[in-house]
Amino acid sequence: MNYSLILFILGSLLKVEGCFLLLPVLVDLFYKENVISSYLLVAGVCLILGGLASHKRPERGKLYPRDGLIIVALGWIVLSVFGALPFVMTGDIPNYVDALFETISGFTTTGASILSDVEALTHASLFWRSFTHWVGGMGVFVFVMAVLPMLGGSTMNLMKAESPGPSVDKLVPHVKDTASILYGLYLGMTVLEVIFLMLGGMTMFEALTTSFGTVGTGGFGVYNSSMGGFSPYLQNVVTVFMILSGINYAFYFCLISGKLLTAIRMEEVRTYLLVILVAIVAICIDSRHVFQGFFDMLGHVSFQVASIITTTGFSTTDFDLWPQFSKTILVILMFVGACAGSTGGGIKISRLMILFKSMRKELSLIVHPREIKKIRIDDRSVTHEVVRSTNVFMVIYFAILFISVLLIGVDEKDFTTNFTAVVATLNNIGPGLELVGPTQNFGFFSHFSKFVLMFDMLAGRLELFPMLILFMPSSWKKSK
Amino acid sequence: MRIIIVGCGKVGQTLVEQLSKENHELVVIDVNPDKFEQVEDSDAMCIAGNGNSYQTLLEAGVKKAHLLIAVTGSDEQNLLCCLIARKTGKCQTIARVRNPVYSKEVEFLKKEFGLAMIINPEWAAADEMARIFQFPSAIKIDRFAHGMVELLHFRITADSPLNGQQVIDVRNKYNQNVLICSVTREDQVTIPGGDYIFRENDTVSVVARRYDAMDFFRKLGLMTGRVRNVLIAGGGKISYYLTASLLKAGIHTTIIEMDKNRCEYLAEMLPQATIIYGDATDEKLLDQEGVEHAEGFAALTGLDEENILLALYTKAVSKAKIITKINRIGFSSVIGNLDLDCVINPRIIMADSIVRYVRASRNSDDSDVENLYKLEEGKAEAVEFIVKENSPVTDVPLHELKIRKNTLIASIVRDGKIIIPSGQDKIQVNDSVIVVLAGYSISDLKGILEQ
Numbered sequence A: 001m002n003y004s005l006i007l008f009i010l011g012s013l014l015k016v017e018g019c020f021l022l023l024p025v026l027v028d029l030f031y032k033e034n035v036i037s038s039y040l041l042v043a044g045v046c047l048i049l050g051g052l053a054s055h056k057r058p059e060r061g062k063l064y065p066r067d068g069l070i071i072v073a074l075g076w077i078v079l080s081v082f083g084a085l086p087f088v089m090t091g092d093i094p095n096y097v098d099a100l101f102e103t104i105s106g107f108t109t110t111g112a113s114i115l116s117d118v119e120a121l122t123h124a125s126l127f128w129r130s131f132t133h134w135v136g137g138m139g140v141f142v143f144v145m146a147v148l149p150m151l152g153g154s155t156m157n158l159m160k161a162e163s164p165g166p167s168v169d170k171l172v173p174h175v176k177d178t179a180s181i182l183y184g185l186y187l188g189m190t191v192l193e194v195i196f197l198m199l200g201g202m203t204m205f206e207a208l209t210t211s212f213g214t215v216g217t218g219g220f221g222v223y224n225s226s227m228g229g230f231s232p233y234l235q236n237v238v239t240v241f242m243i244l245s246g247i248n249y250a251f252y253f254c255l256i257s258g259k260l261l262t263a264i265r266m267e268e269v270r271t272y273l274l275v276i277l278v279a280i281v282a283i284c285i286d287s288r289h290v291f292q293g294f295f296d297m298l299g300h301v302s303f304q305v306a307s308i309i310t311t312t313g314f315s316t317t318d319f320d321l322w323p324q325f326s327k328t329i330l331v332i333l334m335f336v337g338a339c340a341g342s343t344g345g346g347i348k349i350s351r352l353m354i355l356f357k358s359m360r361k362e363l364s365l366i367v368h369p370r371e372i373k374k375i376r377i378d379d380r381s382v383t384h385e386v387v388r389s390t391n392v393f394m395v396i397y398f399a400i401l402f403i404s405v406l407l408i409g410v411d412e413k414d415f416t417t418n419f420t421a422v423v424a425t426l427n428n429i430g431p432g433l434e435l436v437g438p439t440q441n442f443g444f445f446s447h448f449s450k451f452v453l454m455f456d457m458l459a460g461r462l463e464l465f466p467m468l469i470l471f472m473p474s475s476w477k478k479s480k
Numbered sequence B: 001m002r003i004i005i006v007g008c009g010k011v012g013q014t015l016v017e018q019l020s021k022e023n024h025e026l027v028v029i030d031v032n033p034d035k036f037e038q039v040e041d042s043d044a045m046c047i048a049g050n051g052n053s054y055q056t057l058l059e060a061g062v063k064k065a066h067l068l069i070a071v072t073g074s075d076e077q078n079l080l081c082c083l084i085a086r087k088t089g090k091c092q093t094i095a096r097v098r099n100p101v102y103s104k105e106v107e108f109l110k111k112e113f114g115l116a117m118i119i120n121p122e123w124a125a126a127d128e129m130a131r132i133f134q135f136p137s138a139i140k141i142d143r144f145a146h147g148m149v150e151l152l153h154f155r156i157t158a159d160s161p162l163n164g165q166q167v168i169d170v171r172n173k174y175n176q177n178v179l180i181c182s183v184t185r186e187d188q189v190t191i192p193g194g195d196y197i198f199r200e201n202d203t204v205s206v207v208a209r210r211y212d213a214m215d216f217f218r219k220l221g222l223m224t225g226r227v228r229n230v231l232i233a234g235g236g237k238i239s240y241y242l243t244a245s246l247l248k249a250g251i252h253t254t255i256i257e258m259d260k261n262r263c264e265y266l267a268e269m270l271p272q273a274t275i276i277y278g279d280a281t282d283e284k285l286l287d288q289e290g291v292e293h294a295e296g297f298a299a300l301t302g303l304d305e306e307n308i309l310l311a312l313y314t315k316a317v318s319k320a321k322i323i324t325k326i327n328r329i330g331f332s333s334v335i336g337n338l339d340l341d342c343v344i345n346p347r348i349i350m351a352d353s354i355v356r357y358v359r360a361s362r363n364s365d366d367s368d369v370e371n372l373y374k375l376e377e378g379k380a381e382a383v384e385f386i387v388k389e390n391s392p393v394t395d396v397p398l399h400e401l402k403i404r405k406n407t408l409i410a411s412i413v414r415d416g417k418i419i420i421p422s423g424q425d426k427i428q429v430n431d432s433v434i435v436v437l438a439g440y441s442i443s444d445l446k447g448i449l450e451q
Helices: A003-020 A022-031 A036-054 A065-083 A085-089 A096-107 A123-138 A140-147 A153-162 A175-199 A204-215 A232-245 A249-256 A260-264 A267-286 A294-309 A324-336 A349-367 A384-411 A415-426 A447-461 A465-469 B010-021 B033-039 B054-059 B075-088 B106-113 B121-134 B167-173 B210-220 B237-248 B260-269 B283-288 B304-317 B332-337 B346-360
Strands: B002-006 B025-030 B044-048 B067-070 B092-096 B117-119 B140-144 B149-155 B179-185 B188-190 B203-208 B229-233 B252-257 B274-277 B296-299 B321-325 B342-344 B367-375 B380-387 B407-414 B417-419 B432-438
Touching: A003 A022, A003 A036, A003 A065, A003 A140, A022 A036, A022 A123, A036 A065, A036 A085, A036 A123, A065 A085, A065 A096, A065 A140, A065 A153, A065 A447, A065 A465, A085 A096, A085 A123, A096 A123, A096 A447, A123 A140, A123 A175, A123 A204, A140 A153, A140 A175, A153 A175, A175 A204, A175 A232, A175 A249, A204 A232, A232 A294, A249 A260, A267 A294, A267 A324, A267 A349, A294 A324, A324 A415, A349 A384, A384 A415, A384 A447, A384 A465, A415 A447, A447 A465, B002 B010, B002 B075, B010 B025, B010 B033, B010 B346, B025 B033, B033 B044, B054 B075, B067 B075, B075 B092, B075 B106, B092 B346, B106 B117, B117 B346, B121 B140, B121 B237, B121 B321, B121 B342, B121 B346, B140 B367, B140 B380, B149 B210, B149 B407, B149 B432, B167 B179, B179 B380, B179 B407, B179 B432, B203 B210, B203 B432, B229 B237, B229 B304, B237 B252, B237 B260, B252 B260, B260 B274, B283 B304, B296 B304, B304 B321, B346 B367, B367 B432
Parallel strands: B002 B025, B002 B067, B025 B044, B067 B092, B092 B117, B229 B252, B229 B296, B252 B274, B296 B321, B321 B342
Antiparallel strands: B140 B149, B149 B203, B179 B188, B179 B203, B367 B380, B380 B432, B407 B417, B407 B432
């Protein structure tokens, strides 16, 4: 462990968070709900602490992969701990554990809330709550890398630890440029959605918060009915942007750099779109009696499918009332998740592709025991390391899933609630079924269960390994 | 600058490391993705694939690249790769070509393949070794202004008259035309002021004309005459090039090589040299071949450990000027402490020459980089510039220029004359100016001014 370097990077992170916290201040200047002082105070604390921690730049810094994992895990915890303070100080969420849950749910782009009445919050807090999605979506370290001068190429290990997917590649040679390009695309997408939403009659505030939730695949709404109260046009815009946000950002980079063919040939993106299509058709057939008219059905079903597979978690209607088969499809989609390299959570399409292909390989190996076969994606063979870590990922994933279900079982709620609560948090979706369904909230869980779910959210967003390595004593050893 | 490096072997890795320090956009291509682990810390993009494939080169962005450097293990592959890159994009190309057969046809290859540069690390290393054998007082010689000016590095031993002297006295006492440029003490490079005191084990570099340098070293009591015979352990490519150039200078050379076929080959290619078939690490054989009376010894076997051992042994039994070839880059601090006299690393020589090319090809309206040498692993640099018309440093007396700390204008070459500059001298257009600087790097002459 390189402690001075960790301190420096965490300090930079706090400074960035301090700057972000100034945005709700602007919102409050507009709405005048007298919460300025709370946000200013927390921003000040972040800036001062961050400045102190990062004032001395470590002379030589090399980040090993494990340092990357640890810094990212610690960073996200620090981020959430400070990000929760304004909620308590403004009195919007008086209990700190609840505030922490809400903040982690925000940063991890889960969208699971403990609030029963969202509309009672001040505008500044609503904005901050949605903005955490935006920060967490593309990753806060990616942002830090894009704006701050960092320490050489080994910061790639930070990006690898934070960005979702079985293997993370650079778009251009420099890490800093890669980070800037990603944030540029992300910002572009957000602005585009804001424009489309405002054309449909949303206020600036609604359009911004909704876009943060969509593009970051978060799912915090500013109304109790989530997206239900908006016009079909607005719902359809959100559907489209949710689907777009679930696509690997390398796809957009290929598009803007003129590599159309490479973009179109991306196997993961095509599979992702195919899964969405099949799911929509299947649910439409199964639940055709629930809706009035074809377009009403198509709108709601495609919104819900997009919302679940991209792990956003918005809802236009209470899908807990849909037929069982449709609900089952939705729960399965929760596991699937979006593309690697997108802002969405879940297991990720590319991992599932690798798993299915290795399954086929194993079967084929039974028929031809001496066969040598490579797993290929996008016509490139996947290295053995990636296949192995994907397998291990799945094992850890299910281990965490079942242990979490067991742990929150002590609250004595029904199985569907517990199971879908864990699935919805571990995959960063938000709503589950029954007591945690789209019209319900997570407020009734005990503090202990909330901590378990918070861990699940962080583990899910950071793809398990960073959170687990914190518990490995040997990873805390000192190194140069 | 966007640079594509094809081949991520040891040479490729050294290049990535050096060029990423200069903040270029690097793309590395290699067939074997396992090699990329070695360059993970450097900010480079890695692409697995064959560098000779048009598709792979396109993926690496050859159309937008400024330079492609082909350093795979095979000469033919490197040439082909450069040719394809040349036809696809507009980038400059550098190929590593090592086979002695081709080395005689460098100019032809450069022209026909449109290459900007051909690098041959073995030849470059041999060239430097040959220079040292011809001027054994120094442990390293960097040439400027077509060889008119030399930057000579030497080490201060315990019994050296310089030990304990002040810099200011040295010039007065020994030679007015010798300028002390830099001192390396315990890994730290400094540009010494007048009150700096030399100590044992300092490595000092001086700039001077050959004649003045000889005079200076003679007064210091260091041997100055060139060696008359050289014993080489190991008969690889460097041995071949070194022997060829030593023989041309009339220095008798003996090579000890343990592979029979290689001996036959060397005997055929180098009829004037003495080729001994045997194990160079055999103490008896070395004694038999007169290691005690050798004036020059080069340890050039394939193993670093063997080379170090041979050098230490020869040091103990003879007064020969010893050159040790080290391939490895790591552990340099330990190797530095071993008192090996003169250590040459072919890969570093080659990486330096590419860094030099890259810096030189950055177009500047101020000055052109003509030569560049890195001192002590890049902690300091000696750079030669040709001054252009728009440069802000011309026609101002040097003492009026606001020059950054740790910078020394070592000499000015004008119309074939060398000026060791004083505060009154001025830099003029078309001068070639040699600057020594520590702790930072520049790509044009105005970089020495304070911002």
